[in-house]
Amino acid sequence: MRGSVAVRALPYLLFVFFAITPALAQFGAEGYILSLVMRVMIFAIAAMSLDLILGYGAMVSFGHAAFLGIGAYGVGILMSHAVTNVLAQLVAAVAASALFALVTGALCLRTKGVYFIMITLAFGQMAFFFFVSLGVYGGDDGLTLRATPTLFGTPVFENTRVLYYVIFAAMLGVYLLLRAIVASRFGRVLRGARENPVRMQAIGFDPYRFQLAAYVIAGAICGVGGFLLAHQTEFVSPAFMTWQRSGELIVMVVLGGMGSLHGAILGAAAFIILEEVLARITEDWKLIFGPFLVLVALFARGGLVGFLRRLGGRR
Amino acid sequence: MSTLLRIENLHKSFGALRVTDDVTLDVAEGELHAVIGPNGAGKTTLIHQISGLVAPDSGRILLDGADIALLPPHKRATMGVARTFQITSILPGFSALENVALAVQAREGSSFRFFGDPTREERLNAQALENLAIVNLAGRADIPAGELSHGEKRQLELAIALATRPRILLLDEPLAGTGREESERVVATLQALKGRYAILLIEHDMDAVFALADRVSVLVYGAVVASGAPDAVRADPEVRRAYLGEEV
Amino acid sequence: MYATLILVQTLNGLQLGIILFLIAAGLTLVFGVMDFINLAHGVQYMLGAYFAYEFTTLTGSFTLGLLMALPAALLAGLVLEAFIFRHLYDRDHLEQVLATFGVILFLNQGVKVVWGASPLFVPVPDWLQGSIEILPGFFYPIYRLAIIAAGLGVAALLYFLVNHTRAGMLVRAGASNATMVAALGVDIRFLFMIVFGFGAMLAGFAGAMVAPILSVEPGMGDNLLILAFVVIVIGGIGSIRGAFIAALLIGLVDTLGRGFSTDLLRLVMDPSAASQTGRAIAPMLTYILMALVLVFRPSGLFPVKK
Ligand SMILES: Nc1ncnc2c1ncn2[C@@H]1O[C@H](COP(=O)(O)OP(=O)(O)O)[C@@H](O)[C@H]1O
Ligand SMILES: [Mg+2]
Numbered sequence: 001m002r003g004s005v006a007v008r009a010l011p012y013l014l015f016v017f018f019a020i021t022p023a024l025a026q027f028g029a030e031g032y033i034l035s036l037v038m039r040v041m042i043f044a045i046a047a048m049s050l051d052l053i054l055g056y057g058a059m060v061s062f063g064h065a066a067f068l069g070i071g072a073y074g075v076g077i078l079m080s081h082a083v084t085n086v087l088a089q090l091v092a093a094v095a096a097s098a099l100f101a102l103v104t105g106a107l108c109l110r111t112k113g114v115y116f117i118m119i120t121l122a123f124g125q126m127a128f129f130f131f132v133s134l135g136v137y138g139g140d141d142g143l144t145l146r147a148t149p150t151l152f153g154t155p156v157f158e159n160t161r162v163l164y165y166v167i168f169a170a171m172l173g174v175y176l177l178l179r180a181i182v183a184s185r186f187g188r189v190l191r192g193a194r195e196n197p198v199r200m201q202a203i204g205f206d207p208y209r210f211q212l213a214a215y216v217i218a219g220a221i222c223g224v225g226g227f228l229l230a231h232q233t234e235f236v237s238p239a240f241m242t243w244q245r246s247g248e249l250i251v252m253v254v255l256g257g258m259g260s261l262h263g264a265i266l267g268a269a270a271f272i273i274l275e276e277v278l279a280r281i282t283e284d285w286k287l288i289f290g291p292f293l294v295l296v297a298l299f300a301r302g303g304l305v306g307f308l309r310r311l312g313g314r315r
Numbered sequence: 316m317s318t319l320l321r322i323e324n325l326h327k328s329f330g331a332l333r334v335t336d337d338v339t340l341d342v343a344e345g346e347l348h349a350v351i352g353p354n355g356a357g358k359t360t361l362i363h364q365i366s367g368l369v370a371p372d373s374g375r376i377l378l379d380g381a382d383i384a385l386l387p388p389h390k391r392a393t394m395g396v397a398r399t400f401q402i403t404s405i406l407p408g409f410s411a412l413e414n415v416a417l418a419v420q421a422r423e424g425s426s427f428r429f430f431g432d433p434t435r436e437e438r439l440n441a442q443a444l445e446n447l448a449i450v451n452l453a454g455r456a457d458i459p460a461g462e463l464s465h466g467e468k469r470q471l472e473l474a475i476a477l478a479t480r481p482r483i484l485l486l487d488e489p490l491a492g493t494g495r496e497e498s499e500r501v502v503a504t505l506q507a508l509k510g511r512y513a514i515l516l517i518e519h520d521m522d523a524v525f526a527l528a529d530r531v532s533v534l535v536y537g538a539v540v541a542s543g544a545p546d547a548v549r550a551d552p553e554v555r556r557a558y559l560g561e562e563v
Numbered sequence: 564m565y566a567t568l569i570l571v572q573t574l575n576g577l578q579l580g581i582i583l584f585l586i587a588a589g590l591t592l593v594f595g596v597m598d599f600i601n602l603a604h605g606v607q608y609m610l611g612a613y614f615a616y617e618f619t620t621l622t623g624s625f626t627l628g629l630l631m632a633l634p635a636a637l638l639a640g641l642v643l644e645a646f647i648f649r650h651l652y653d654r655d656h657l658e659q660v661l662a663t664f665g666v667i668l669f670l671n672q673g674v675k676v677v678w679g680a681s682p683l684f685v686p687v688p689d690w691l692q693g694s695i696e697i698l699p700g701f702f703y704p705i706y707r708l709a710i711i712a713a714g715l716g717v718a719a720l721l722y723f724l725v726n727h728t729r730a731g732m733l734v735r736a737g738a739s740n741a742t743m744v745a746a747l748g749v750d751i752r753f754l755f756m757i758v759f760g761f762g763a764m765l766a767g768f769a770g771a772m773v774a775p776i777l778s779v780e781p782g783m784g785d786n787l788l789i790l791a792f793v794v795i796v797i798g799g800i801g802s803i804r805g806a807f808i809a810a811l812l813i814g815l816v817d818t819l820g821r822g823f824s825t826d827l828l829r830l831v832m833d834p835s836a837a838s839q840t841g842r843a844i845a846p847m848l849t850y851i852l853m854a855l856v857l858v859f860r861p862s863g864l865f866p867v868k869k
Binding site for chain 1: 366367368387388389392393397398400404405406407408409411417418419420421422425426427428429430432433434475476478479
């Protein structure tokens with residue numbers, strides 16, 4: 001019983017952990033810890049947005065990193081034209097990624113299952129090669145952001161802690177927003193279409209419209225993640241949007257446990273922190289991390305969240 | 316009574332197999348028209364074509380005079396075509412109430428709402444509960460649909476169909492796989508619905524068919540071989556040979 | 564001169580297509596028959612290349628090395644099947660993705676630990692060295708021709724196995740309806756194991772064949788895996804014929820696209836714009852092709868009926 005309370009408290013524990021990290025980090029390698037945890041939170045945003053379509057909509061996108069890259073380039077391109085206002089950049093990042101999601105999603109959703117996985121990969125790759133070819137914006141090498149971001153003329157994000165809490169607020173906001181969406185009338189239709197699209201059609205819903213809307217929302221939110229990633233790393237590059245990166249996002253969601261949102265946060269944290277910690281222990285950390293993923297797939301149905309739930313919830 | 320659903324010269328083949336062979340039939344407002352026929356006769360495929368799951372090769376499907384043969388399934392549903400499936404089709408992870416509430420939500424046409432908890436919307440729940448009560452499931456409203464008994468699932472599916480406020484109900488073997496007691500309850504429910512909706516009923520249970528139907532059509536190898544009042548069809552020698560013969 | 568260039572590129576494209584087919588054949592069968600997404604299929608290709616390197620160095624003969632690499636690749640596939648994949652056949656696709664992703668990480672790192680991170684080279688066997696004149700004044704490396712010939716031979720063999728043997732009949736039936744095959748009383752586990760091992764061996768064969776012309780290095784299978792997925796999706800999952808046609812198509816489109824898209828664009832643009840657009844479009848071509856195919860044929864060119 002006590003275990004199951006802990007399981008239900010898991011999302012809150014996660015957010016408390018992220019909230020107090022800066023306070024704890026000052027006793028250690030603060031800069032290093034904060035930048036690592038900021039990275040975790042940004043990927044948590046991207047992974048949660050993927051969880052909306054993958055976990056609740058059964059749409060496995062293998063090109064999700066494209067939105068991360070498009071959001072980041074929204075910042076990078078504007079910065080290189082001396083548009084330093086972060087609100088303008090945010091609007092550009094969200095609009096561009098939402099538009100890309102709308103156009104590609106409308107085509108991708110004509111296919112099902114593995115064909116959907118592969119056509120999303122195709123569009124992701126097209127976005128990747130598009131930015132590789134953009135010589136003016138650094139091509140392969142990417143862009144370093146030299147200008148200082150501003151809000152109404154005053155510099156922002158100069159202070160790491162400020163940036164940290166901006167990212168934290170964004171993650172919390174995305175989590176609450178997605179929770180509301182998933183539980184709403186819209187979300188109920190989306191979940192229904194995941195379970196039984198034929199039944200949903202038979203009562204008068206067109207799953208396509210709902211799935212496309214969810215795809216656009218997910219793309220836009222992931223674009224926010226890209227916006228934050230650009231400011232956190234002060235750099236944008238096509239490397240943000242390789243297919244390997246898209247694959248990692250899927251792995252984060254599945255590792256944490258899909259269809260629960262906080263599972264995506266947990267998955268992003270586990271993936272990035274474990275990678276970091278193992279890499280400090282041995283150069284050959286993948287020899288440990290690889291089998292770890294295999295074991296999770298074999299023995300922890302429902303990912304880490306499912307595993308914890310079974311630990312705690314065994315009545 | 317005026318004709319609500321009219322099927323004209325419908326044809327469908329799967330490869331060389333003719334599943335619907337020049338079928339013409341109609342269902343009047345408030346009429347219960349039963350379609351019987353041996354397994355593989357093409358009854359389910361006929362319903363699939365009316366509801367839009369399978370595209371006919373040729374022919375017309377008229378709902379109140381308008382041809383719906385080319386519309387997607389969800390459009391037909393919003394126009395008042397509701398159906399159940401031979402193999403029960405529900406949302407197993409949702410509660411019984413939510414299964415029906417979703418159908419109410421579909422009819423209200425306002426599902427692009429991203430905030431607010433629909434499980435607390437009184438109007439949706441009240442209407443859903445009414446429909447559950449019609450099929451005697453009000454007491455099971457909060458049970459996940461996947462955990463209901465087989466018979467209850469069939470009942471639930473009927474409640475879902477009713478919640479869309481259909482003009483015509485297409486029922487594909489609602490008694491299949493139900494026990495005696497359950498099947499009596501379903502027959503009673505259908506008896507109560509009869510006259511209020513146009514119903515196209517596919518059923519194997521002859522007692523139920525002849526007790527319920529206003530009209531019976533017999534489908535054999537995709538073609539209608541007889542059609543008329545229950546007694547006339549029962550007496551038809553060709554029907555007795557082709558179909559009822561197996562039963563006697 | 565230009566005609567020769569086109570001919571060379573066409574042959575190069577065919578050769579890439581053949582390699583892709585060897586990888587895609589196993590992938591599409593594993594996917595079609597057991598509904599298993601095997602991301603680790605690319606590392607099996609890589610293992611084939613490393614085995615070929617190892618055994619060639621050991622015996623001093625590429626031919627022997629190749630012959631020994633085949634059973635080694637088969638064994639590696641069977642081991643992975645027995646310990647990991649077998650337990651995931653009836654699981655969610657995404658759990659399969661997670662597990663096979665883990666296998667990729669492990670094996671890519673594993674070969675680095677065993678053989679080092681730097682690229683390894685395997686010499687072209689003596690008797691296949693040099694070029695021959697296949698048209699007056701037109702030379703092409705013998706070894707590359709050998710790859711094409713060997714690949715076509717394997718394709719023919721595969722065609723025979725799938726269409727004219729009992730095991731092949733079961734595999735075809737399994738691709739369209741696995742439960743039916745199980746109902747026939749066939750030991751489905753054994754069938755799966757055979758299909759899996761065979762697929763792994765084909766991928767290993769492809770890796771071994773390219774070892775003398777590409778550098779053998781960790782991660783060499785990753786991009787080919789993605790191309791192989793493109794191939795099986797365009798061809799229609801479970802269809803060997805589809806995989807063959809799509810593999811050649813992708814091999815040609817990719818190679819010719821990289822070779823000539825700039826020249827083609829020059830016909831309609833000024834040179835500098837053409838070269839920039841050409842560089843952008845060439846690597847996208849395969850993906851554009853796949854997206855187009857799927858938009859118009861959502862289940863690929865040769866869908867296997869379910
Ligand atoms: N999608 C399909 N493809 C090929 N054959 C089908 C398909 N659906 C049904 N059939 C065949 O059509 C015939 C009629 O099926 P069905 O309509 O289910 O019959 P009934 O409901 O009268 O038992 C059967 O022989 C069945 O095997
Ligand atoms: Mg039937």
